[in-house]
Amino acid sequence: MGLAIEAVNLTKVFGIFKAVNNVTLKVEEGVIFGLLGPNGAGKTTTIRMILGLLKPTSGYVKVFGIDVTRERKRALNLVGYMPQQFSLYEDLTVEENLRLYASLYGINGLEAEKRIRELLDELMLAEYRKRPAGKLSGGTRQRLALAAAVVNRPRLLVVDEPTAGVDPPLRRYFWEKFRKLRDEGVTVLVTTHYMDEAENCDKIALMSRGSVAAEGSPLEIKRLAYGGDLLELEIVGNPQPIVEEFGFKVLSSETRGGVEKVTLLVPDASLVLASLTRALERSGVKVVRAYPVPVSLEDAFIRLTASSYSLKR
Amino acid sequence: MGALMALVAKDIKQLLRDPRSLVMVLLMPILVMFMFAAGYGEERGGVVPVAVVNLDGGVVSWQFIEAIRGSGNFRIVGFSPAKEIGIEMVRKSEAYAAIVIPQGFSDSIIAGKSTRIVVVLDASYATVSEIVWQAVAIAVQQFTKIAAEQYSTFNIDVMRETVYGPKVSNLDTFTSVVMGVLLHLVPMSLIAVSISRERERRTFEQLIMTPITSAHIVIGKLLAYSIVTVVDMLVTLGLSVLLLGVSVRGPLMDLTLVSLLLLVCSLSLGLLISAVSRNQLQAYQASIFFFIPSMLFSGFFMPVELLSPFAHAIGKFLPMYYFIRAFKSIQLRGWTLADVAQDCAILAGEALFFLVAAIRMLRLRVE
Ligand SMILES: Nc1ncnc2c1ncn2[C@@H]1O[C@H](COP(=O)(O)OP(=O)(O)O)[C@@H](O)[C@H]1O
Ligand SMILES: [Mg+2]
Numbered sequence: 290m291g292l293a294i295e296a297v298n299l300t301k302v303f304g305i306f307k308a309v310n311n312v313t314l315k316v317e318e319g320v321i322f323g324l325l326g327p328n329g330a331g332k333t334t335t336i337r338m339i340l341g342l343l344k345p346t347s348g349y350v351k352v353f354g355i356d357v358t359r360e361r362k363r364a365l366n367l368v369g370y371m372p373q374q375f376s377l378y379e380d381l382t383v384e385e386n387l388r389l390y391a392s393l394y395g396i397n398g399l400e401a402e403k404r405i406r407e408l409l410d411e412l413m414l415a416e417y418r419k420r421p422a423g424k425l426s427g428g429t430r431q432r433l434a435l436a437a438a439v440v441n442r443p444r445l446l447v448v449d450e451p452t453a454g455v456d457p458p459l460r461r462y463f464w465e466k467f468r469k470l471r472d473e474g475v476t477v478l479v480t481t482h483y484m485d486e487a488e489n490c491d492k493i494a495l496m497s498r499g500s501v502a503a504e505g506s507p508l509e510i511k512r513l514a515y516g517g518d519l520l521e522l523e524i525v526g527n528p529q530p531i532v533e534e535f536g537f538k539v540l541s542s543e544t545r546g547g548v549e550k551v552t553l554l555v556p557d558a559s560l561v562l563a564s565l566t567r568a569l570e571r572s573g574v575k576v577v578r579a580y581p582v583p584v585s586l587e588d589a590f591i592r593l594t595a596s597s598y599s600l601k602r
Numbered sequence: 603m604g605a606l607m608a609l610v611a612k613d614i615k616q617l618l619r620d621p622r623s624l625v626m627v628l629l630m631p632i633l634v635m636f637m638f639a640a641g642y643g644e645e646r647g648g649v650v651p652v653a654v655v656n657l658d659g660g661v662v663s664w665q666f667i668e669a670i671r672g673s674g675n676f677r678i679v680g681f682s683p684a685k686e687i688g689i690e691m692v693r694k695s696e697a698y699a700a701i702v703i704p705q706g707f708s709d710s711i712i713a714g715k716s717t718r719i720v721v722v723l724d725a726s727y728a729t730v731s732e733i734v735w736q737a738v739a740i741a742v743q744q745f746t747k748i749a750a751e752q753y754s755t756f757n758i759d760v761m762r763e764t765v766y767g768p769k770v771s772n773l774d775t776f777t778s779v780v781m782g783v784l785l786h787l788v789p790m791s792l793i794a795v796s797i798s799r800e801r802e803r804r805t806f807e808q809l810i811m812t813p814i815t816s817a818h819i820v821i822g823k824l825l826a827y828s829i830v831t832v833v834d835m836l837v838t839l840g841l842s843v844l845l846l847g848v849s850v851r852g853p854l855m856d857l858t859l860v861s862l863l864l865l866v867c868s869l870s871l872g873l874l875i876s877a878v879s880r881n882q883l884q885a886y887q888a889s890i891f892f893f894i895p896s897m898l899f900s901g902f903f904m905p906v907e908l909l910s911p912f913a914h915a916i917g918k919f920l921p922m923y924y925f926i927r928a929f930k931s932i933q934l935r936g937w938t939l940a941d942v943a944q945d946c947a948i949l950a951g952e953a954l955f956f957l958v959a960a961i962r963m964l965r966l967r968v969e
Contacts (some may be wrong), residue, residue, distance in 0.1 A: 342807060342968045361966075362813040378810035380619045381612065391609030393812035437808070 291354065293318045293445050293476035294339055299348035301334050308334045311348070316478060316492070318353075321471050323490030324480040325590065330496040332480040333373055337448055339478075340370055346377035352445060357596040366394070369443030372433045373450045373480075379423025383414055383433055386422055387440060408436040428459045435466070446470060447478045465490045484587035493586075495596040507586055514589035518558035519582035520565075522551045526574035527564060535565060548577055568589075606812050609822030610829075613796075617830050626792055627830060631784045631838045638780045639846035640771045650734050653697035655688035662749070666719075667744035670701065675737035685720075692722050694856025699723050699734040714755045766851075766935050777848045778929040779902050782922055784838060785861055786868045786896060791889040793827045793872035795882040799962070802882060807968050820873050824957065827869050835861055851936030857947035859939060860932060863949040864925040870956035871921070876920040877964040896922035924948050 296317035302307040309331040324332045326404075337343040339350050341357035341364070350357055355364040377386045387408060391401040394463045399447035409415040412432040417425060422433060431451060438446060445488070448467075452460040464486065487493050487507060494504040504514050512518060516563045519540070522528065525548055532539060532553065542551040554563050566579050617623050652672070656663050670676050679697050681779070682688050688700030691803035702720040710717035721738050723731040743760065800806040809819070839858060842848040850857055872889060879885035899906050899913045900922035906914050917923040928942035928949075937947065 337968060340811060341966075342810070344967060344969065362815075365811060365813040368811070370805065370808070370811045372807050374804050376804045376806075378612065378616065378805055379803070385612075389608050389612050390812065393605050393814055394810075395604065395813075441812075499860055531797045541717070 291318055292316065292351075293353060294322075294478065295351040295354075296335070296339050297350075298337060299338050299350065300346045301331075301338060301343060302346045304544045307499055309338070312496070312499075312501050313348075314339075314494060314501070316476060318476050319471060319474050320481065320491040321467055321477045321489065323368045323493040324478065324496060325484065325487050325493050325586075326480075326496035327482050329498075330374045330482075330500055331499040332482075332496055333449055334448055335496070336480060338476070340368065340447060341365075355384070366441065367444045369422075369438040369441060369446045369447075371438040371448040371451055373453070375422075375430050375434055377422050377434060377437055380421055381490040382419050382421050383425070384409075386433065387436060404440060408440065412436045417527045419558060428455055431455055431459065431463075435463070440471070441478045443475065445476045445478065449480050450482070451479065452481060452483060455460045460486070476554065484585065484590055487586050495590055495593060502590075503593045510586060510593070511584045512556075514592040515584065517554045517556045519584060520553045520558050520579065521582050522553065522565075522569075523577040524551065524569065524574050525547050525549070525577065526569075526572075526576050528569055530534070531565070531568050531572050531574070535568070537561075537565075537568065552582065605812075606818055606822055606825075606865050609814075610825045613823055613826030614830060617826065622652050623792060626697065628789060628836050628837075630788060631834055634780065634784060635838055635841055638776070639773065639842070639848075642776055649677050650675060650730075650737060651677050651679040651690045651696070652699045652734070653682060653691040653700040654678055655682050655685050655700055655702040657683070657685070658703050658707035662708035662711045663703045665748070666703060666707070666745050669748065670738075673737065673741040673744060675741065678943055685722075690938055698727075698730055699738070701738065710779060711755075712753055714753060723918060750939045759764040763915070768936055771849075773847065774849055774934060775869045777842060777933060778926050781839070781842075781861060781929065782864070782896075782900070782902070784924055785835060785925070786922055787889070787893050789827065789831045789865055790868040790872035790875070790893070791886055792831075793823060793869050793877040794879070794885040794889040796823055796827070797873075798879055798882045798885045801880075801968070810960055810966040810968075816877075816966055817961045820877065820957065820961045820964060823876075824866070824869055824873060828866060831865055831869070832862065835865055848933075850933050852932035856939040856942075857929065857932045860928045860942065860946060860949075861924065863946055863953070864921060867921040867925075867949050867953040867956065870953045870960065873960040874956045874963065877927045877960045896920050899923065901926045921949055921952050 292315055294314060296312065296314040299309055299312045300307065312331070312335055314335070324335065326332055338345045338348075339352070339357075341350070341361065344358075352364045353367055353550065357364045381389065387405045387533070388401060391397070391404060396404055409418055412435060413427070414432055414436060417429055422430065425433065435448070435451065438448065446467075451463050455463070467479060468489065471477055481487060490507065492504070492506055493510060495502045495510065503510050505513060514572065528549075528551060531553075538554040540552040540554055544550075555565075559601055562579060562581065566576050569576050613947065617627070652670075654667055656667065667678075671678060680688075680691055682691075685702050687698075688697075688702060690699050691697040700722040702722065704719065709718070719742070721735065723734060725731060747759065751753065797806070798818050800809065823872050828853065834859070839861060843850055843854065875885050875888045875892070879888055895916055899909070899917040900920050903918070906917040906923065924945040928945040931937040931942050932939075
């Protein structure tokens with residue numbers, strides 16, 4: 290698999306303010322890549338540089354190996370973009386907007402009719418086709434924006450905060466849509482500041498104050514945050530010798546009603562769970578329960594950005 | 603080609619659906635034309651209120667006063683025996699001028715000696731003074747003729763003949779100016795805000811993510827705005843000629859073509875402004891700013907050739923200068939397009955220059 294996006298050492302300075310600082314992103318084809326971070330982290334600025342909408346102060350970008358500034362036309366034909374704010378023409382109707390964008394991508398006549406009908410159905414817009422885009426509700430607008438972004442069947446879809454201010458059913462619908470597109474081979478670059486949504490991504494990069502704080506799959510990110518997985522054991526007996534033998538770190542332990550609850554830091558919970566339990570049982574410790582602790586990306590993010598913050602200090 | 607046509611259609615729709623631009627495009631020129639015709643169409647025939655100061659009181663002085671009254675150009679609003687009172691009336695704008703007949707006026711005329719009358723003018727109104735001055739000269743001329751016969755002195759008559767005359771009405775004189783303003787300022791400021799409006803409404807960000815070039819955007823807007831404003835131009839021109847009584851001596855078709863050239867030139871200049879300005883306000887101010895030299899140095903009020911060399915030099919860069927020249931020549935002199943071909947070529951050249959500059963300056967970025 291090649292790279293859909295290769296962004297190297299991107300930096301953007303507005304006046305004296307460094308909005309994006311030396312960001313490198315390599316997005317493989319056919320994945321959902323999430324760019325996460327709170328408001329003001331520099332997600333939109335990064336995306337705009339990737340798309341050639343902003344000129345990087347330094348660094349370079351290639352999309353499917355194409356330099357966007359040099360071969361604009363070739364690159365843009367492969368890309369669809371849904372900006373953070375609604376950016377279609379409010380005084381044109383749903384259908385007029387879609388027809389305009391189809392034409393701008395060179396899709397005309399019957400082919401355009403077919404594609405527009407398809408999109409109207411797919412995104413449940415058929416009943417609004419004659420309505421000016423400015424008179425649509427927030428959710429409908431977002432669906433129209435997505436329809437316009439995929440009118441050219443892009444190989445790379447870039448969506449900037451598609452779920453901000455959108456009700457939960459539509460949020461779920463959007464993620465399903467992105468997964469479906471991914472399964473069809475489309476690379477999706479999506480930004481969000483909702484950490485819980487990011488579980489839907491194959492890969493994520495955490496941005497904080499203009500830099501990438503961490504990058505990897507959601508699982509890798511969590512491991513990175515704690516230095517491994519968290520495993521909780523409820524036992525009766527002394528686990529100390531076995532835990533030491535395995536070389537795991539005890540993060541906390543408390544005893545309640547004769548049962549000791551121990552939280553361990555392990556490299557990979559799914560790999561060690563069985564063998565650890567067996568070893569403990571064999572040494573005469575009774576294992577009541579043993580389970581990996583679910584960690585939220587949000588916790589991981591806070592840990593990661595806090596540490597990078599303290600490191601910078 | 604499909605992309606360009608789609609952009610043209612989109613811009614036309616947007617123009618027609620936006621009430622603000624509709625008022626500016628359709629209503630304003632028509633209103634301006636009506637106002638212009640109402641204000642300039644009917645001429646008062648130069649009946650100027652004057653004060654007469656008669657320091658002589660002799661019989662000839664009364665003959666002279668009668669000649670002034672009889673010329674039909676003056677309305678005598680006051681007689682006074684003292685020059686100061688006459689001057690005061692001019693100061694207070696009660697009279698546009700005071701005509702002072704000196705002591706011994708009658709004696710001098712009868713004796714065949716030369717004499718003089720004094721005309722006190724209000725210099726703060728240069729054009730009015732000019733009209734009064736001319737009218738007095740004519741009245742004096744007429745009186746001299748009568749006096750010459752009666753008192754057997756001699757007289758030289760000055761006969762006035764004109765080319766393209768005998769007289770061009772105010773309405774016809776200023777039609778070129780009003781058309782110039784309507785065909786320059788309105789389309790220019792209208793299209794100047796068009797790209798910054800897309801930037802401010804963020805539609806630009808989505809638009810430039812499609813594989814189109816800056817030429818698509820610029821030419822698309824030029825075509826769309828041309829189509830809408832040409833209709834408007836035809837209506838305005840037709841209205842002036844058919845309803846408001848503006849006379850056109852040359853071919854109407856040629857006049858229309860010259861107007862079209864200025865229109866396209868204004869739109870192109872507006873696009874250049876649009877391409878380089880950051881927001882709508884800036885674009886709007888820039889188009890007003892560009893309009894001012896056109897007003898001053900294109901022969902709106904008087905031929906630039908009679909102004910300073912500086913003004914003349916500036917004028918030669920302005921589309922309006924060539925338009926006024928060509929338009930006046932066709933309308934008032936009855937020339938044809940062939941006679942003003944050079945002016946037209948320069949207008950077309952400037953339009954092309956602005957257009958190419960706009961395409962080159964338009965950055966497909968959001969910064
Ligand atoms: N055109 C601009 N000029 C100046 N500052 C900007 C500009 N665009 C963004 N910024 C600043 O850069 C920072 C990052 O913004 P942005 O990329 O929009 O963040 P995000 O999308 O993660 O919320 C913010 O502090 C924002 O105020
Ligand atoms: Mg953003």
